[in-house]
Each structure stands twice: as C-alpha cells, then as structure tokens.
Amino acid sequence: MPAGASRTRRSAVLIVTVHHQRRSRLRDALSADSGGVFVTRDLASVRYLTGFSGSNATVVIGTDEVHLVTDGRYREQAAHESPDVVAIIDRDVVGAMRGLCTGCEIDLDDRTPVGIAQQLTEAGLTVRAVADPVAPLRMVKDAQELDALSRAGHITARALEQVADTITVGDREADVARRLEAAFAEWGAEDRAFATIVAGGENSALPHHRAGDRQLAVGDLLVIDCGAKVEGYHADMTRTFIVGAAPDEWQHEIHSLVLRAQEAARDALAPEVIAGDIDAAARELITQAGFGEAFAHGTGHGVGLDIHEQPMLSARSSAVLPEHAVVTVEPGIYLPGRGGVRIEDTVVVAHAPQVLTDLERGLTRVG
Numbered sequence: 001m002p003a004g005a006s007r008t009r010r011s012a013v014l015i016v017t018v019h020h021q022r023r024s025r026l027r028d029a030l031s032a033d034s035g036g037v038f039v040t041r042d043l044a045s046v047r048y049l050t051g052f053s054g055s056n057a058t059v060v061i062g063t064d065e066v067h068l069v070t071d072g073r074y075r076e077q078a079a080h081e082s083p084d085v086v087a088i089i090d091r092d093v094v095g096a097m098r099g100l101c102t103g104c105e106i107d108l109d110d111r112t113p114v115g116i117a118q119q120l121t122e123a124g125l126t127v128r129a130v131a132d133p134v135a136p137l138r139m140v141k142d143a144q145e146l147d148a149l150s151r152a153g154h155i156t157a158r159a160l161e162q163v164a165d166t167i168t169v170g171d172r173e174a175d176v177a178r179r180l181e182a183a184f185a186e187w188g189a190e191d192r193a194f195a196t197i198v199a200g201g202e203n204s205a206l207p208h209h210r211a212g213d214r215q216l217a218v219g220d221l222l223v224i225d226c227g228a229k230v231e232g233y234h235a236d237m238t239r240t241f242i243v244g245a246a247p248d249e250w251q252h253e254i255h256s257l258v259l260r261a262q263e264a265a266r267d268a269l270a271p272e273v274i275a276g277d278i279d280a281a282a283r284e285l286i287t288q289a290g291f292g293e294a295f296a297h298g299t300g301h302g303v304g305l306d307i308h309e310q311p312m313l314s315a316r317s318s319a320v321l322p323e324h325a326v327v328t329v330e331p332g333i334y335l336p337g338r339g340g341v342r343i344e345d346t347v348v349v350a351h352a353p354q355v356l357t358d359l360e361r362g363l364t365r366v367g
Contacts, residue, residue: 035105153356
C-alpha cells in the first residue's frame with residue numbers, strides 16, 4: 001500500500017473514532033429517564049456528532065445505532081464523511097423517523113422548529129423537548145477540534161498581518177475586507193468565519209458595522225474584526241489600527257485602556273472560573289476610567305463549529321469555564337461620532353491560557 005494511502009486510512013479511522021467517542025459521551029450525558037432516542041437538526045451539532053457537513057440533516061441517536069437522515073444531494077457526501085453512520089436518503093424527515101422510532105420515546109433538541117415536533121406527534125410518535133445536551137459537550141474541545149481552531153487562528157493572524165501592510169489612505173473599507181478574505185484562502189482557510197468587519201473613523205464606533213464605501217482618511221481609528229474557518233471551526237480576532245498618522249491623545253487613551261482590560265480578562269481565564277468574573281475583570285477597568293457606558297457588549301463568547309456558542313462571557317453568566325473551552329476575549333470602547341477600539345483574541349481556557357490569534361495588539365500605524 002502506498003504511504004499516502006496508509007496515512008489517509010489512518011486519518012479516516014481516527015475521525016470515525018473521534019465521532020464515536022463524542023456520541024458515547026452524549027449517551028452518558030442523557031438523563032436516566034431519557035426515552036432512549038435523541039434527535040437534533042442543529043447542523044453544527046450534527047457535524048460534531050457524525051462529521052457530516054451538508055446543509056440538510058437530522059441525526060437520530062439510539063442506544064446502539066446512529067442514523068443520519070438527509071436528501072439525495074448528499075448521498076455520496078454522507079457515505080464519505082460519516083462512514084460509521086447509517087444514512088437514510090429521504091426528504092420526508094417525519095416519515096423516516098416514523099420508520100425508525102415507532103414505539104420509542106424521542107428526546108428532541110428544544111431548538112427544533114415547533115412544526116417538526118407537531119408533525120412527529122401527529123405521526124403517532126412520543127416526543128418531548130429537552131434542553132440541548134450537546135452544547136455542554138461542545139464547550140470542551142477535544143484534540144481534533146483544538147488542532148482545527150489553532151490552524152484557523154494562525155491563518156487569521158497571518159492574513160491580517162499581511163493585509164495590514166497593504167492598507168493605504170484612500171482605501172475603501174469594502175476593498176480591505178475583500179483583500180483580507182482573499183488572504184484567508186491563500187493561507188489555506190476553507191472560508192471566512194463571518195462577514196469581515198472593516199470600520200474606519202466614526203464607523204469604528206459601530207461594533208457590527210458592515211464594510212462599505214467609506215474611504216480611509218488620515219487620523220482614522222480602523223477596527224478590523226475577522227476570522228478564518230478551517231474544517232468547520234471558526235477563529236475570531238479584532239485589531240484596531242491608526243491610519244496615516246500618530247494617534248491623538250484620546251485615541252491613545254482609549255486604546256491603552258482597552259488593551260489593559262483585555263489583558264486583565266485573558267489573565268483571569270482558568271478552568272473552574274465563573275464566566276461572569278472574566279467579564280468583570282475587563283469591565284471594572286473600563287468603568288473605573290469613566291467609559292462604562294461605552295462598553296455595551298459582553299466580553300466574549302465561545303467559538304467552535306458555530307461562531308457564537310457556549311460559554312458566554314457576559315456580566316450575568318454563571319457558567320463555569322471548563323478546561324479546553326475556546327472563547328473570545330474582546331472588550332471595547334465606542335464613542336459615537338468619533339471612533340472606537342476593540343481588541344479581540346481567540347483563547348484556549350487552561351491554567352496557562354493559549355492565545356490562538358497571536359498578533360501585535362498595539363495601536364499599529366497603517367497607510
């Protein structure tokens with residue numbers, strides 16, 4: 001057997017084993033009074049449990065067997081990505097489940113559309129909605145996930161570093177965004193993680209600004225929030241630059257403050273810490289400096305197969321951070337009509353937290 005074929009076979013076996021282990025953990029996590037069958041249509045959870053990445057999927061996990069219901073477009077893809085799962089090619093999801101689950105009690109992910117649950121009940125199946133049992137499992141990243149997230153973070157940082165060197169006064173926000181997303185592909189990403197935010201001048205005070213036709217001008221604060229996707233896993237990083245000049249005193253002040261707040265929150269990350277305490281570590285510094293009302297979002301969120309997933313690093317969150325959760329840390333200050341600053345990294349929760357998006361955080365001049 002050629003060496004390349006041997007490596008491919010070992011890789012396929014490893015991937016099958018990883019998904020089998022995840023499903024075993026799910027079965028262990030289901031309550032003792034579970035009906036014995038768990039069903040989810042959440043595509044990220046389907047991929048987590050089976051490896052299948054198509055756009056139409058329902059996974060049915062029983063005590064012994066796992067079935068993947070999808071349509072004919074994905075026959076070959078399901079066989080390739082989920083070889084240890086029984087694929088059922090049927091657009092009639094309810095009909096397929098009636099054939100699989102007659103006489104069973106079905107635990108249905110409570111995010112499933114109400115119409116689906118109603119159709120299952122009308123088909124004579126016993127259904128109960130349960131709080132999503134997959135989300136807590138997905139918080140703790142295994143080795144395969146950490147590898148994909150690490151590569152996504154590396155690509156994100158290197159692509160932004162590359163494109164930052166090309167930014168000039170007069171560039172349109174949208175053009176910078178396009179160059180950055182092209183750089184993700186050059187560095188090996190499968191896609192962007194989300195629509196890239198490029199916000200110059202007064203637009204930098206808008207946390208979710210859409211890159212548009214505004215041209216960058218001398219003295220602008222420039223916020224770039226971007227991420228690459230690798231094997232379905234998302235990185236998320238933000239840096240703030242100054243365009244074409246040394247920063248004004250107020251720009252330097254708020255950037256330095258946000259940087260200190262981000263460092264405080266990153267330093268506080270550790271297993272068994274309450275998520276709300278991470279938010280407090282950043283928020284207290286910003287509030288004490290008089291900018292509390294200018295920091296109007298949470299300090300971070302989990303990332304993985306979704307760009308926003310558990311745990312949320314918000315003031316009200318009582319979630320306990322597990323080791324190997326992967327989260328963003330992204331405090332910001334936004335001054336309407338003037339500009340804003342955000343600094344964000346994707347970080348692995350550990351006793352020595354690991355930053356996956358390692359790039360200079362200072363107020364770097366571009367243009």
